[in-house]
Amino acid sequence: MSSTFVIAISDLTFVWPDGTGVFDGLNAAIGPGHVGLVGSNGAGKSTLLRVIAGDLHSVRGSVTAPERLGYLRQDLGLAAGQRVDEVLGIASVRNALHRIESGAGTDAEFDIVGSRWDVEQQAVALLGKLGLHYVAGDVAALDRRLDTLSGGETVLLGLVAELLREPEVLLLDEPTNNLDQVARQRLYQVIDQFSGTVVTVSHDRELLERVSTIAELRHGEIRSFGGNFSEYERIVDAEQEAARAAIRDARGDVRKQARELVETRIKLDRRLRYGQKMWDQKREPKIIMNERKRQAQVSAGKLRNNHIGKLDDAKDQLTQAQEQLRDDREIRVDLPDTRLYPGQDVIDLEEVTLACGPTVTLKIAGPERIALTGRNGVGKTTLLHRIRTEPPKVPWRMLPQRLDIFDEEKSVFENVAATAPHVTAERIRAQLARFLFRGADADILAEALSGGERLRAALAMLLLADPAPKLLLLDEPTNNLDLPSLRHLTEALAGFQGALIVVSHDPRFLADIGATREVELSAQGLAEIPFG
Structure with a gap:
């Protein structure tokens, strides 16, 4: 795969059948390298992987990705009665291979096998590489049923199935779920050795520390951060501290502008009372007093509007600063x-x-x-x-x-x-x-x-x-x-x-x-x- 390859997402709009919107005009470029896709639950991370993989179809926009694309779903959706080779997608090749080896192979079966004469050995080697404990170089392991495997073994089996397809891009949705520490370490090694683009949705900190880019999906947009999860956290923490400082400054400015507006109104009220007193006492000609009243009203309106405008600007700055602050609400319970x-x-x-x-x-x-x-x-x-x-x-x-x-x-x-x-x-x-x-x-x-x-x-x-x-x-x-x-x-x-x-x-x-x-x-x- 070209080192310049990216998954290109253009104007992507996706809505669930019940009318719930997920993306509205999403644009992004993902890859190359190993990318960790992060974001809050409900942000649409798994949905995005499914759209990229072609499992879901958008109502507008496009996704450009290579044809050879592997996708390990969070829920593999496998039937308990399936055999390992069926999950790996090599059952038909094995059947044709065994018939050829017995001397009963047909031309069609030779076509099915193609160049995959070592498919069984390749599958068993991959299974062993990921630490599936029932594999000991024996192809009979490929005949086992899924209901004899644990949840973690099934996840690893799903990954092997994708790797056997030799994908250019590998999409992984929570790949370390149910894996013990030994299995996780083996999975890390296999992913590290994958030379193509990997996009991983995961809460596993150790896995996210091994990526080269963090792509954050937030508020329907994707923002990329160079580096691993620790670097992403460092950048976000710095931004949040700056946002908190901006909020403090903006709140101070709002209070200042509100105070000055009140003071201005008090001054204007005093002037109004003085002008009314002069009018009542009629100490100056009426034409002069009317002109002074008009000028005072114009001046007061400009002054008042000026301070109201400053207060509105200060409130807008506060709103903008608050929008940069992430939701860090905490659960607080006393039990x-x-x-x-x-x-x-x-x-x-x-x-x-x-x-x-x-x-x-x-x-x-x-x-x-x-x-x-x-x-x-x-x-x-x-x-x-x-x-x-x-x-x-x-x-x-x-x-x-x-x-x-x-x-x-x-x-x-x-x-x-x-x-x-x-x-x-x-x-x-x-x-x-x-x-x-x-x-x-x-x-x-x-x-x-x-x-x-x-x-x-x-x-x-x-x-x-x-x-x-x-x-x-x-x-x-x-x-x-x-x-x-x-x-x-x-x-x-x-x-x-x-x-x-x-x-x-x-x-x-x-x-x-x-x-x-x-x-x-x-x-x-x-x-x-x-x-x-």
Whole structure:
């Protein structure tokens, strides 16, 4: 691929069938190199990738991209019964190859194989390169069904399928979701070695630190920043500090102009009263007094309009400065009812055998924050579900990976109220405001929520439930989150005073929420390992 190649987006306008607009006249050029596409949930990052890939069609405008384009979707949409080779798109080539090798090949099957005589070895090599543990140089791995793979293995399989197509441009939508640390490192290496243009939507800080450009999608426009995510943050932080200073200056100017306008009006009122007094006393000829009155009115009007104009200009400057300031609202919750005391029994699993094989023992007492780690497919989610069935010795709630805990046809308020039937509506709305659902925002239907809003609503359902949960089970809670939403999640958990068990492959997130212990699940059971 030419080093000068870019994805060109011209006048792109996209509207969902229900009339919701996403882009209106978007223009951008992406590439070359490795690009991190960032922006808040709901900004349209995944939608843009789908338009570039041709999955969605705009109502106006165009996208220019190479024909050989790979696209790893956030939701792969794969059927459990599919075989690995079907996902990789090489099933027909393998079938033709095997018939040729058996001596029964037809001309049509030779055409199907073409020059891809080593397709099986190439596929197995790529699978092994990404660390899929069931691959040991054996092409029989290509016959496995997807329902025997973990979520993380399926993601890696999807990436291999795209790489086998030898694309010039690779579009990746949250590629590290569900991947353990070993798998992530292998994925980083494969992406680093890809010589074409890569456009990655991700909340994974380490992945974003490896890109050469950050493209920010905000308010329907794309702005490019040279460098990795740290450099992008440095630039944005500097701009925000300048915006805050401009707001302070503009507010000061508004106050100054408002004060001067008041002072001017007082002076003009004094002049008016003096002029009226002179008129009443008729100390000068009427023609002179009328001319003075006229001149005074003209002068007063100019003076007043001058100060009103200055005040309006100062207000415009303030508005412009405020528009440069990003929304940095924070979730602020105080949850004393979730408090656990040191030594208080929470979980006591003794030699429990999981359906996936391992036998585990797990004891938790007091407000511990447990990081549950382990390789993809080992059974971490299975363990969380087993904990639910024991049950724990304190009130608990679980945050599933897909956040599928809502009645989609009910509002945020109604969903939260259902978990707290004895709490007044006024109390629920006051608490929802702390989760940034203020006023009418609390009445939005769950099905209409963006990704970040969905997370905040799910957290509200968990943390505002009655009785208050003293144990939270969180299954890959950072999946699909943009960075502001990740901050919101961390803020909410900071106010939680109970015990946590968190399945996550994000060491920075685990450190930020104050994880106190790490237990690793393997085929041999649970093992305590040094945290950090």
